[in-house]
Amino acid sequence: MGAEELTYGENMRGVGGLVGVSVREPGGWWRRKxxxxxxxxxxxxxxxxxxxxxxxxxxxxxxxxxxxxxxxxxxxxxxxxxxxxxxxxxxxxxxxxxxxxxxxxxxxxxxxxxxxxxxxxxxxxxxxxxxxxxxxxxxxxxxxxxxxxxxxxxxxxxxxxxxxxxxxxxxxxxxxxxxxxxxxxxxxxxxxxxxxxxxxxxxxxxxxxxxxxxxxxxxxEARETRARLAVAEERLRFGRDLHDVMGRNLAVIALKSELAVQLARRGREEAVDQMTEVQRIAQETQREVRDVVRGYREADLGAELAGARGVLTAAGIDCEVTGEPAGLPAEVQSALGWVVREATTNVLRHGDAKRCTVAVLREAERVVLTVENDGASKSPGTGGSGLAGLRERLAAVTGTLEAGPAPDGVFRLVARVPVAVAEGVS
Incomplete structure (x- = not known):
């Protein structure tokens, strides 16, 4: 689960017509509670x-x-x-x-x-x-x-x-x-x-x-606290990984820079070698930081589907997962895996779900991920950036995202990614 959240407030603004219909439906006030x-x-x-x-x-x-x-x-x-x-x-x-x-x-x-x-x-x-x-x-x-x-x-x-x-x-x-x-x-x-x-x-x-x-x-309140703790735990994991990379390399850079200064004051040519090593370590640090960030932002779709089923089941929500993510390009799996992660977070935090379905459908030229849950009755507000973040990730693989209320009190999120284009990108 990431720090960004997919807010139902943004979804509902994007599908204002559907919301208007839902509000006027008999008994809608009860379902929204x-x-x-x-x-x-x-x-x-x-x-x-x-x-x-x-x-x-x-x-x-x-x-x-x-x-x-x-x-x-x-x-x-x-x-x-x-x-x-x-x-x-x-x-x-x-x-x-x-x-x-x-x-x-x-x-x-x-x-x-x-x-x-x-x-x-x-x-x-x-x-x-x-x-x-x-x-x-x-x-x-x-x-x-x-x-x-x-x-x-x-x-x-x-x-x-x-x-x-x-x-x-x-x-x-x-x-x-x-x-x-x-x-x-x-x-x-x-x-x-x-x-x-x-x-x-x-x-x-x-x-x-x-x-x-x-x-x-x-x-x-305990369910919301558990969701917040999961987000905080993910942030701590990322912080630990970043500290492990940056802490060690920065310490080496500081020591070698100090040694280069001392050698330069004495007119020793080895100072150039030490600064060359500092440059190499800095470049290596940049690469490792990118790897850490990529590992934080990328997600394996199969692992995320299994994790979503386990987390939702543990929360008392009947979760059904269908479809096979194997064989999809890495970029597609990463983008859709993030969609599953964010959708799972919001089912736990912002809904009142009893049932959730996640379906991965591989069509001729694209893959479609659909997440549906009932009990989508509580809007967390309009300040989140989860929807924009998901669209940004899907746009990188020429994908699209649709999210909003569906009939019978169901909230539906659909992500579509052209597989052929994604394979060309990879």
């Missing part, structure tokens, strides 16, 4: 959906079960509780991602709203209009607001002891509210157990969702 962003969006809307579920599950049965004014009162309180839960969930997730402070005031507000709604519901059950429908509807609200309230609050709490205390506190609170308002002892105990199990499950779901979201972001 990275995996962590998708998980975060899914988590947020799941908790918002829970708020809708809360209203639908115990709010709709109120109609026809009790007088209209009482139905309206409970429905307003229930909707207010659900909206508060959704707001707390959203702010708690923002806090999890570090974009805002812990929403302590909202957590206390939700706790107070939960107690108010639960107390009103159990009071109606024990002292409101009689009837089995009334008891069932109000009792459902009592249990559901406690369970959903505890689950939303758990999103804004990190310590395990506090989570356990939250669950136990809501279960105990159910008894503290219900028993003094006239609920029989056995029924109060059964209610406490039901609330304990419900709040425990919902709180566990909330904690697990936060853990999963953080884990996905950490894995994505």
């Amino acid at each position: 990275s995996t962590p962003a998708k998980v975060e969006t899914y988590t947020r809307w799941s908790f918002h959906f829970f708020a809708v579920t809360e209203v639908a599950a115990v709010g709709l049965p109120l109609f026809g079960a009790m007088p209209g004014w009482l139905t309206a009162l409970l429905l307003v309180m229930l909707v207010g509780h659900a909206v508060t839960c959704a707001v707390v969930a959203s702010r708690a997730l923002d806090w999890t991602r570090g974009s805002r402070e812990q929403p302590v005031h909202m957590l206390w507000t939700l706790g107070a709203v939960t107690v108010a709604v639960a107390t009103t519901a159990i009071a109606i059950t024990e002292h409101g209009p009689g009837g089995e429908d009334v008891d069932t509807a109000a009792g459902g609200i009592f249990a559901v607001v406690l369970i959903f309230g505890a689950g939303a609050i758990a999103l804004g709490v990190r310590e395990r002891k506090r989570i356990f205390g939250l669950v136990a506190g809501f279960a105990a609170g159910a008894g503290i509210i219900a028993f003094p308002l006239g609920m029989p002892g056995p029924a109060t105990l059964a209610t406490m157990v039901a609330v304990l199990l419900g709040t425990g499950f919902f709180a566990f779901t909330s904690v697990f969702s936060v853990w999963l979201l953080n884990a996905v972001y950490e894995l994505d």
Whole structure:
């Protein structure tokens, strides 16, 4: 992997029409999201959906079960509780991602709203209009607001002891509210157990969702770090090779130059021989530096294909390589090998790929290298020079490069090199 990067921003500017079509496609906004962003969006809307579920599950049965004014009162309180839960969930997730402070005031507000709604519901059950429908509807609200309230609050709490205390506190609170308002002892105990199990499950779901979201972001950061380390390692390798060549020869040049100066001061003819040797070593150094740079810039296509398969497979990306690079001229293999190297780097760093295919097709008068990967959803910006560098290398062998989005969320890079021309160049 080299220091230059093929940026999707440049590719997309070069194929503006295709990008415009992609943006307007249904569901394109979802495909453009990275995996962590998708998980975060899914988590947020799941908790918002829970708020809708809360209203639908115990709010709709109120109609026809009790007088209209009482139905309206409970429905307003229930909707207010659900909206508060959704707001707390959203702010708690923002806090999890570090974009805002812990929403302590909202957590206390939700706790107070939960107690108010639960107390009103159990009071109606024990002292409101009689009837089995009334008891069932109000009792459902009592249990559901406690369970959903505890689950939303758990999103804004990190310590395990506090989570356990939250669950136990809501279960105990159910008894503290219900028993003094006239609920029989056995029924109060059964209610406490039901609330304990419900709040425990919902709180566990909330904690697990936060853990999963953080884990996905950490894995994505680790993948990007690994790609950056690979680039840094390649730079270090080049630096070591250059140091090995330059360090030794420059030391010899310095010694022989010093010796030539001393001989020249004494009028000795050997000074000319020493300077001739310095000239020879300098020329040899130039040649060795060119060899080092050529080795850094040239790449064996077969080795790069095998390396790409290994690296992508290790990253959890299904990589399929087809075609046989044997028999291609060295210049063609070097140019296409660099294309494979850069494409692999960008699949790891800038995409969200699950599958990648690399195909080498030898036609009558040219060779075509195609690299396709799905999940090309994240543009790294427009400051890279990888695309220009690849075109420069391919131009040396009269090759061309095409890169840009393809249908079905696929990013496609195609390099074509006329083999006959390349053989003439070599």
